[in-house]
Structures are given as C-alpha cells and as structure tokens.
Amino acid sequence: MSGRPDSDTDPEIADAEAAADQDESVAPLDEPDDPLNEPDDLLDESDDSLEDARRARWTAAGTGAALTLAGLAAALLRLTRSAPALVPAAYAGGAAVCAAAAVLGSRGRTRRALWLLIAGVMVMALGDQFD
Numbered sequence: 001m002s003g004r005p006d007s008d009t010d011p012e013i014a015d016a017e018a019a020a021d022q023d024e025s026v027a028p029l030d031e032p033d034d035p036l037n038e039p040d041d042l043l044d045e046s047d048d049s050l051e052d053a054r055r056a057r058w059t060a061a062g063t064g065a066a067l068t069l070a071g072l073a074a075a076l077l078r079l080t081r082s083a084p085a086l087v088p089a090a091y092a093g094g095a096a097v098c099a100a101a102a103v104l105g106s107r108g109r110t111r112r113a114l115w116l117l118i119a120g121v122m123v124m125a126l127g128d129q130f131d
Helices: 011-025 048-080 086-106 110-129
Strands: none
Touching: 048 086, 048 110, 086 110
C-alpha cells in the first residue's frame, strides 16, 4: 500500500469526486434552446405573452401620460380661479404620481404603475373635494 489514500475507503475523496462529477453534469446557462437567453430579434413574435407584456407597458405609459396632462391642466385652471391653494397642489401632486406611474409602466413595472395611477387619481379627487 502506498502513502496515497484510496478513494474507495476515504469518504472525503469520494465526496470530492462525486461533487466534481456533479459539477460536470450541470448544463451551461447559455443553452441555445432557452428562450430567455435569445436576443429579442430571434424570439417568436407570435408569442402572446410577449405581445401582452408590450401592450401592458404601452397602456400603462399612455394612461400615465394622459392623466399627468389632465392633472396639470386642472391645476392650472384651478390656479386662475379663487380656490384654496390646496386644490391646485392636490392636482399637481396627483399629476406627479401619475407621471411616476408612466415611467414605471414604460419600464415594465405595470402592476406598480397601476397602483400609482389609482393613487394619483385618488389624490386629485381628494383635492377636488376641498373646492
């Protein structure tokens, strides 16, 4: 017997060899059949989930932009009348929240954008109650 431990009798060597074999059996992350690793131009455009996600982003961004413009217009109209200062401030604050929702929606955070749109409209409606 030489001074070298045998892998059949030494559990540490057996565990190290098993771990090395296991590491080799793990598939690389950049497999060509993985749809998450394909460039956008190689993705199948008929995939409904991609189209739904794109539509959701455009809807959230467009709605946020429209509500932002409406809130700013209402704030400017309320500034010209004799209304309490809280009313145009509420419209402007709601418009700012809707603008943030538009930015989040364009970046794909459509759920958060939806909740921010709701919050922005609620702030504008609350400001309207003070008039």
